[in-house]
Amino acid sequence: MLSERAKKIKPSPTLAMDAKAKAMKAAGVDVVNFGVGEPDFDTPENIKEAAIKAIRDGFTKYTPVGGIDPLKDAIIEKFKKDNNLEYARDEILVSCGAKHSLYNIAQALYGQGDEVIIPSPYWVSYPDQVMLNDATPVFVKTNEKDKFIVKPDVLESHVTKKTKAIILNSPSNPTGLTYDKKALEGIAEVALKHNLYIISDEIYEKLTYDGFKHISIASLDNEIKVKTLIVNGLSKSYAMTGWRIGYTAGPKDIIKAMTNIQSQSTSNPTSIAQKAAVEALTGPQDFIKIMLTEFDRRRKFLVSGLNSIPGISCLTPTGAFYAFPNTSKLYGKYTAERKISSSSDLALYLLEKANVALVPGDAFGDDDYIRLSYATSMENIKKGVERIGDAVNRLK
Numbered sequence: 001m002l003s004e005r006a007k008k009i010k011p012s013p014t015l016a017m018d019a020k021a022k023a024m025k026a027a028g029v030d031v032v033n034f035g036v037g038e039p040d041f042d043t044p045e046n047i048k049e050a051a052i053k054a055i056r057d058g059f060t061k062y063t064p065v066g067g068i069d070p071l072k073d074a075i076i077e078k079f080k081k082d083n084n085l086e087y088a089r090d091e092i093l094v095s096c097g098a099k100h101s102l103y104n105i106a107q108a109l110y111g112q113g114d115e116v117i118i119p120s121p122y123w124v125s126y127p128d129q130v131m132l133n134d135a136t137p138v139f140v141k142t143n144e145k146d147k148f149i150v151k152p153d154v155l156e157s158h159v160t161k162k163t164k165a166i167i168l169n170s171p172s173n174p175t176g177l178t179y180d181k182k183a184l185e186g187i188a189e190v191a192l193k194h195n196l197y198i199i200s201d202e203i204y205e206k207l208t209y210d211g212f213k214h215i216s217i218a219s220l221d222n223e224i225k226v227k228t229l230i231v232n233g234l235s236k237s238y239a240m241t242g243w244r245i246g247y248t249a250g251p252k253d254i255i256k257a258m259t260n261i262q263s264q265s266t267s268n269p270t271s272i273a274q275k276a277a278v279e280a281l282t283g284p285q286d287f288i289k290i291m292l293t294e295f296d297r298r299r300k301f302l303v304s305g306l307n308s309i310p311g312i313s314c315l316t317p318t319g320a321f322y323a324f325p326n327t328s329k330l331y332g333k334y335t336a337e338r339k340i341s342s343s344s345d346l347a348l349y350l351l352e353k354a355n356v357a358l359v360p361g362d363a364f365g366d367d368d369y370i371r372l373s374y375a376t377s378m379e380n381i382k383k384g385v386e387r388i389g390d391a392v393n394r395l396k
Contacts, residue, residue, distance in 0.1 A: 005131075005132055005134075008128075008131050008132070009128050009131070009132060010128070012124055012125065013124055013359060013360070013363035014035060014036060014037065014124060014359050014363065015036070017035040017036075017347070017351075017357055017358070017359050018033065018035045018036040018357070020351070020357065021033040021035055021351070021357035024351075024355070024357075029355055030355055031351075031355045031356070031357055032355065032356045032357070032376075032380050032383050032384035032387060033357045033376065033380075034356065034357060034358040034359075034371075034372035034373050034374070034376065034384060035357040035358055035359055035373065036373060036375075037173060037236075037320075037321070037322065037373050037375065038235075038241045038373075038375055039236065039239040039241070039291065039321070039375045040375055040376050040377060041239040041287075041291050041294075042239060043238065043239050043240050043243070043276075044238065044239070044280075044284075044287045046279055046283050046284065047238060047240065047276045047279050047280045047283070048276070049279075050275050050276045050278065050279035050283075051243075051272045051273065051275060051276040053275070054271065054272045054275035054276070055272055059271050059272065059275055060271055060272065061271060062267065062268055062271070063268040063269075063271050063274060064268060065259055065262055065263040065267055065268050066092070066093045066094060066255075066259040066262070066268075067092070067093065067094025067247070067268065067269060067274060068094075068271075068274050068275075068278075069089065070278050071094055071274050071277055071278050071281075072089045072092045072094065073089070074277070074278050074281040074282050075087075075092050075094070075247050075249070075281065076088070076089070076092065077281070077282070078281050079230075079249060082205070083215075083216045083218070083219050084219050085216065085218055085219050085225065085230075085249070087249050088252070090252045090255065090256070091249055091250060091251065091252050091255055092247060092248070092249055092255065093247060093248045093255050093258050093259050093262065094245065094246075094247045094268075094269050094274065094277075095245075095246050095247065095248065095262060095266075095269060096244045096245075096246070096266050096269050096270075097233060097235065097244040097245065097246040098201070098203045098231050098232065098233035098235065098246035098247075099125060099246070100244070100246055100262075100266065101231045101233070101246040101247060101248045102125070102126075102129055102199070102201065102231055103129050103132075104248065104258040104261055104262055105199055105229055105231070105248065105254075105258065106129045106130060106132065106133045106135075107133055107258070107261045108254055108257040108258045108261060109164060109165060109197060109254070110130060110133040110134070110135035110164060110165070111133065111134055111135060112134045112135070113135075113162055114134075114135040114136070114162060114163075114164040114165075115135065115136045115137075115138045115160060115162040115163045115164060116130045116135055116136070116137055116138065116163075116164055116165050116166075116167060117138050117140055117155065117158055117159070117163060117165070117166045117167070117196075118130070118137050118138065118139055118140070118166075118167050118365075119139075119140050119142050119148075119150040119155075119167075119168070119169075120139045120140060120141050120142060120364070120365035120366060121142070121148065121172075121174050121175055121324070121361065121364040121365050121366045121369065122139070122167070122169070122364055122365050123169055123172075123173045123174070123201070123364070124363050124364060126167050126169075127139075127365075135164065136162075138158050138163070139365060140154060140155055140158050141365075141366075144315060144326060147177050147315065148172065148175045148177050148324075149177070149179060149183050150183075150187065151186070152186035152187060152189060152190050155186075155187060155190050156190045156193075156194075159190065159194050159196070163194065163196055164196065164197065165196055165197040165198065165199055166187065166190075166191060166196055166197070166198050166199070167199045167201065168187065168198055168199065168200045168201065168217060169200075169201040170184075170200075170201075170202070170214070170319070171204040171205070171207060171208060171214070171317075171318065171319025171320040172204075172319070172320065172322075173203075173204065173320055173322060174322050174324050174359070174361070174364045174369075174371040175315075175317065175322070175324045176317025176318065176319055176320045176321070176322040176323060176324060177315065177317060177318055177319065177324075178208060178212055178214070178318045178319045179215075179217075180212075180215070181215050181220075184215060184217045184220060185220060187217065188217055188220050188224040191224065191227055192223060192224060192227065195227075196227065197227055197228070197229065198217055198218075198224070198227060198228045198229070199228075199229050199231065200216060200217050200218065200228055200229065200230050200231065201231045202214070202216060202230055202231065202232045203231065203232055203233050203235065203236055203246075204236055204237075204319050204320040204321075205232060205237070206236075206237040206288050206292070207236060207237065207292060207295065207319055207320055207321060208318060208319040209292075209295075209296050209299060209317070209318055209319065210316075210318055212318045212319065214319070216228075216230060218230055218249075226251055228250065229248055229249070229250035229251075229254065230248065230249045230250065231246065231247075231248055232246065232247055232249075233245060233246030233247060234246075234277055234280050234281075236320075236321075237288055238280045238287065238288070239287075239291065240273075240276070240277075240280065243270075243273040243276060243277070244269065244270065244273060245269055245270075245273050245274065245276075245277045295321050295374065295375070297378065298321075298374040298376075298378055298381055299316075299317060299321070299323070299374055301378065301381060301382070301385075302323050302372065302374045302381050302385065303315075303316050303317070303323055305381075305382075305385035305389075306323060306325045306372075306385065306388075307325075308389070309385075309388060309389045309392050310392065310393075311327070311329040311330045311333075311392060311395075312325050312326070312327055312329075312330070312388075312392065313325060313326045313329075314326070321373055321374050321375040322371055322372065322373055322374070323371070323372045323374060324361070324369050324370075324371050324372075325369060325370060325372070326368055326369055327343065327346055327361075327368065327369060327370050328367075328368040328369075330346060330392065330395060331345075331346075333395035333396060334395065334396055335349070335353070335394060335395060335396070340395060342360070342362060342367050343360035343361040343362050343367045343368070343369060343370050344360040344362055344367075346360065346370060347359065347360040347370060349391065350387075350388060350391055353391055353394075354387040354388060354390065354391035355387065356384050356387050356388055356391070358370050358371060358372045359371045372384075
C-alpha cells in the first residue's frame, strides 16, 4: 500500500505536458512546444570544457555533501557582487538543482500543523513540497491589475499562529513578472512582524528586461536577511538544466540541518557538474547577455502576437521566459467536438487541433490563464502564435 503522503502528490503538470508533446513529436506530429521551462541554448563551451577537464583529472569521486569549497566560494562571491550580500561557507549548501534546494528547505523547516503561504499563481512544485512534509499550503490570490504582486495587507490577512514561512518567487514562474524594492519591503515588514521565514526563489534572477534590476529581499537589511533562505541555481542563466546544480544561502543552523538531510538522501551533487559550475560562475559572463537579448526579442514578438488574438490578453513579462495570457474570455466557446470551459480544456484543444503544447493555468493556481514558454526558437513562436490564432478563430 502507498503511504498517505504519496497519494497526495500529482506528477508535475509542466513535465506531463512536455512528455505528451514529445510523444506526439516522436510519432511524427509537428508540435510547437511552449510547455517546458528550459532554455533552448546549449551550455557554453567553457563550462563543458571544465567538466571534461574534471573527468580527465579524475575528479569523479564523492565530494563533501554540501559542495566543494571552490564552488561555495564562487557562490559567496556571486552574492557579494550581484546582491551586496555577505555569506560564509557554512551558510551555503549546494544541491542537485534548485528544486532539490527547495525540498531540503521544506524538510528542514516544515512539519505537522505548520502553514506555508504561497502567493498564487505559483510554481507547480511549491504546494506539493509543502504537503509532502506534512504542512498545509495557504494560497494568497494575486491579481493581474496589481501585476500579480502580493499586497502586504492581503498577505497579513492570511497569517495565523500556524504560519511558518512565505514562499516568494521573483522573477516569477509562471507570470514572468517581478517584485520591485517597495513591494519587497512590504513583504519583509509582514514577515518580521510575525517572525516568519521567507523562502526566496531567485532562479530567474539574471533574466530581466526593460531595465529592471533584480533585488533580493535578503539584501534589504540584516534583520530580514537572517529570516531569509535564498534559492538559486545555474539551470536557467547558464542553460545547465541537466547538470542539476542549485544552491541555498541562509542561516547556518538551517543550512546545517539541510546538509544533514541531504547526506541521507542524495549525498553530494555530481562532482563533475560542480567543477562546471565553478567555471560558470567565475568565467566569462557574455553568454547571459547574448541569451537575454534573444529572449527579449522573442518576448516582444510573442506578447504582441498573443494580444492580437481576439479573446486573449497578455501583460508584458519583465523577467524569466514565460508569458501568462488571460484566456477567460474564450471560456464558454465551443467546437463541434467540445466546449471550452477551462484552461485545461483550452490547452487540450490547442494540443489536439493546433499541435501546440502549453500549460493550463489551473496547474499554477489560476484557471483564467495559460502559460507559454518563449525559451524556444523564433520560428516556433511565429508558427505557434499563428496556429493558436487560427484555432481560436474556429471557436464559436
